[in-house]
Amino acid sequence: MxxxxxxxxxxxxxxxxxxxxxxxxxxxxxxxxxxxxxxxxxxxxxTAGIFSMFSSPDDGSSGNGIGVGTGPASVSPEVTQYRDAISNELAKYDMEGQTELLLALMMQESGGKGNDPMQASESKCGSIGCITNPDESIQYGVKHFVSVFERAGKDIKLTLQSYNFGSGFIDYVLANGGSYTKELAISFSQLQYKKLAHTGIYKCHRPSAIEHHACYGDIEYVDAVLKYLPSAVGGNSMKLTEGLSSPVDRDLAINSRYGYRNIGGGLDHHDGLDLKCDASISINAAFDGTIVYAGTSSGAPGYGNFITIQHEATVFTTYAHLSKIQISNGATVKSGQPIGMCGNSGRSTGPHLHFEIKTQQWGGYLDPTSYLF
Incomplete structure (x- = not known):
């Protein structure tokens, strides 16, 4: 035709x-x-140009280059209760398309708890604690997000990191290539931390921050927010199943699944799978790769003894709570090769393997279930 x-x-x-x-x-x-x-x-x-201008409003909800699919954000009920309030506030700026992103941002900021769930006090009055109710928090949080979004040229990743760092990060990025990169986030944090470390206000809360001496703000903020959105890692295009070996030397059985759970301290996101094993069970590399971390970290005390393997540029696996590590940093491993022993180290209530699949060493978590079962 x-x-x-x-x-x-x-x-x-x-x-x-x-x-x-x-x-x-x-x-x-x-x-x-x-x-x-x-x-x-x-x-x-x-005429066609004018028509397209009015028929296709650009709220940044598509074409953002971050691989986010459609569907609701995977957030807690405490955050979900604010969906309508956030959407209505965004509607004032014709940006309702960013509702799920703002829910994910709130999830990272507060989990929907407290009187300032969007942590927007500093954007309103320059100090913490001046916002005393959630409606006001959403009003100023959305206003701040929209302002940063426009200044960032509607670059989602730059917007998110600047929401955390402050708008000074936008100027820094514009002066260093013009586009957000993780490396720029790290270098900006390093510079700011060097200036402000003497105040004692800033502390390293992540292993990657300790590794890079980048303790101003959260250098993992972009990934921390996007993990709550569907397909936030480029459409889950990673292929690990072919050539994959079981990470535990026994039949696979799940003790605790990936996703939200409550184990007594409130709702929390579990970034991996807990697989059943005991101290006699060998832990194996799931795929060919290189050891990029083997040991313990003060930035991740809950992991106890753990190993992270890099398989490809954006494919990593982590094995935590080990009783024994049998491999060294920098070593090359083959799929199925023993690397340690099942254990109960770190924050653990009994012997098991905490297993993660992710797109970065310290972030970009995926649900391992579809790759193992």
Whole structure:
């Protein structure tokens, strides 16, 4: 079937027909007809442009380059209760398309708890604690987000990191290439921490922050927010199943699944799978790769003894709560090779393996279930 032609193509056809029709007439008539047809083409193109401007409002909800799919954010009930309030506030800026992103942001900021669930006091009055109710928090949190979003050129990742760091990060990025990268987030945090470490206000809360001496703000903030959105890691395109070995030397059985759970301290996101094993069970590399971490970390005390393997540029697995580590940093391992022993180290209530699949060493968590079962 022939494809429908655009208005511009139809106008060009009309021009050709007009010239053929008036061929017996002089050149002057041809020029008049051609000029009239050209004017029609210009008017049609201009009208189409105006129509597209009004029919396709840009709220940043598509084409953001972060691989976020459609569907609701995976957030706690405490956050979900604010969905309508956030959507209504965003509607004032014609940005309802960012509702799920703002829910994910709130989840990272507070889990929906407290009087300032969007942690927006500093954006309102420059200090913590001046906002005393959730409605006000959402009002100023959304206002701050929209302001940063516009300044960041509607770059979602730059917007998120600047919500955490402050808008000074936007200027820093614009002066260093113009686009958000994790490396720029780290270097900005390092610079700011160096200036402010003497105040004692800032502490390293993540292993990656300790590793890089980047303790101003949260250098993992972008991934921490996006993990609550569907397909926030580029459509879950990672393929580990082929050539995958069981990480435990026994039949696989799940003690605790990936996702939200409450084990007595409130609702919390479990970033991996807990697999059943005991102290006699060997822990194996799930795939070929290189050991990028083997030991314990003060930034991740709950893991106890753990190992992280890099398999590809954006494919990592982590094995935690080990009783014994049998491999060293930098070593190359094969799929199925023993790397440690099942244990109960760190924050654990009994022997098991906490197993993670992710797109970064310290973030970008995926549900391992679909790769193992």
């Amino acid at each position: 022939a494809q429908p032609r655009s208005k511009a193509q139809l106008a060009k056809t009309a021009l050709k027909l007009a010239l053929l029709k008036y061929n017996p007439i002089g050149m002057e008539t041809k020029l008049i007809v051609a000029g009239s047809a050209l004017a029609i083409v210009i008017i049609l193109i201009f």
